[in-house]
Amino acid sequence: MECCKIKKRDEKEYKSLINRLNRIEGQIRGIRNMVENDIYCVDILTQVSAATAALNAFNKELLGEHIKSCVAKDIRDGKDETVEELVNVLQKLMR
Amino acid sequence: MECCKIKKRDEKEYKSLINRLNRIEGQIRGIRNMVENDIYCVDILTQVSAATAALNAFNKELLGEHIKSCVAKDIRDGKDETVEELVNVLQKLMR
Amino acid sequence: MECCKIKKRDEKEYKSLINRLNRIEGQIRGIRNMVENDIYCVDILTQVSAATAALNAFNKELLGEHIKSCVAKDIRDGKDETVEELVNVLQKLMR
Amino acid sequence: MECCKIKKRDEKEYKSLINRLNRIEGQIRGIRNMVENDIYCVDILTQVSAATAALNAFNKELLGEHIKSCVAKDIRDGKDETVEELVNVLQKLMR
Numbered sequence: 001m002e003c004c005k006i007k008k009r010d011e012k013e014y015k016s017l018i019n020r021l022n023r024i025e026g027q028i029r030g031i032r033n034m035v036e037n038d039i040y041c042v043d044i045l046t047q048v049s050a051a052t053a054a055l056n057a058f059n060k061e062l063l064g065e066h067i068k069s070c071v072a073k074d075i076r077d078g079k080d081e082t083v084e085e086l087v088n089v090l091q092k093l094m095r
Numbered sequence: 096m097e098c099c100k101i102k103k104r105d106e107k108e109y110k111s112l113i114n115r116l117n118r119i120e121g122q123i124r125g126i127r128n129m130v131e132n133d134i135y136c137v138d139i140l141t142q143v144s145a146a147t148a149a150l151n152a153f154n155k156e157l158l159g160e161h162i163k164s165c166v167a168k169d170i171r172d173g174k175d176e177t178v179e180e181l182v183n184v185l186q187k188l189m190r
Numbered sequence: 191m192e193c194c195k196i197k198k199r200d201e202k203e204y205k206s207l208i209n210r211l212n213r214i215e216g217q218i219r220g221i222r223n224m225v226e227n228d229i230y231c232v233d234i235l236t237q238v239s240a241a242t243a244a245l246n247a248f249n250k251e252l253l254g255e256h257i258k259s260c261v262a263k264d265i266r267d268g269k270d271e272t273v274e275e276l277v278n279v280l281q282k283l284m285r
Numbered sequence: 286m287e288c289c290k291i292k293k294r295d296e297k298e299y300k301s302l303i304n305r306l307n308r309i310e311g312q313i314r315g316i317r318n319m320v321e322n323d324i325y326c327v328d329i330l331t332q333v334s335a336a337t338a339a340l341n342a343f344n345k346e347l348l349g350e351h352i353k354s355c356v357a358k359d360i361r362d363g364k365d366e367t368v369e370e371l372v373n374v375l376q377k378l379m380r
Contacts, residue, residue, distance in 0.1 A: 162276060167270065182253075
């Protein structure tokens with residue numbers, strides 16, 4: 001895989017991804033505050049569960065956009081290595 | 096579940112949890128940088144995968160400590176509702 | 191871990207577990223029929239998804255019963271190694 | 286999604302999928318035997334974990350083949366609805 005491949009995302013997708021990441025960062029900081037304030041484990045575990053779900057939702061959005069744009073375009077252009085790359089990344093994501 | 100239950104964690108566990116969260120926050124910020132710099136989807140997905148694994152490791156550590164301390168102690172003290180609570184939180188975590 | 195440790199489950203729990211396993215076996219056989227009849231991948235993937243969810247539900251039920259009976263009892267009896275064992279099995283299940 | 290769409294798989298892929306399913310069916314039957322013989326929960330949970338991993342491996346193989354054949358072909362043929370369908374099935378699989 002070459003380094004620093006670039007993908008220009010459209011404004012709406014870009015904002016949606018950044019918003020998701022800002023919220024996730026806030027969730028992680030919230031969890032750290034809970035640990036710092038000696039909050040009960042189960043209450044923290046519930047927040048971690050929410051942060052994991054948010055990260056998973058980000059993952060799905062990015063993956064969906066990737067397939068609809070990069071993968072579809074590359075297949076049309078005859079760059080079949082993108083198919084192989086997608087299959088490999090899915091193997092990792094579906095552990 | 097009562098609000099704001101407290102758990103005093105020992106120094107070593109506390110530091111380990113905070114370190115994990117600091118690293119995860121750094122990973123999330125790194126992912127946002129990648130989106131801001133139009134980095135290729137697959138490279139971002141790989142980083143998200145690493146952040147998810149780190150969050151999962153935090154989860155396991157916290158859960159393990161919870162069982163060894165809170166759950167074991169409460170059972171010994173006859174507070175059987177902590178068992179029910181643990182089973183419920185596991186149902187959520189194992190989705 | 192010693193070999194062939196035994197646990198007598200009560201009638202209701204036993205039947206529930208066996209029923210779940212019978213249904214899962216039927217689902218796996220159904221998926222094989224689909225492959226044998228050259229059914230479209232996406233339709234098979236949907237069934238695999240259902241079978242995975244059923245296996246996960248079995249897992250949760252068995253784990254919940256384990257904690258409520260074996261783990262709680264062993265802690266009360268001072269056999270703290272069951273706590274360690276539970277933490278280890280959860281590490282595996284939460285991969 | 287239309288009913289009973291067909292996909293002719295090549296001999297090697299077909300055999301690999303069927304072998305995986307036969308093994309998984311055996312694993313499920315093995316787990317039922319364990320329940321019938323009152324085997325200790327943790328030993329059963331370990332087997333369930335193995336069966337889940339095997340089902341996941343089947344899933345990945347089928348999905349990989351689907352993308353390399355059906356999805357790639359349909360995109361080349363201008364049938365873009367297969368992309369949408371793939372994205373939807375991945376949302377379900379990545380829960």
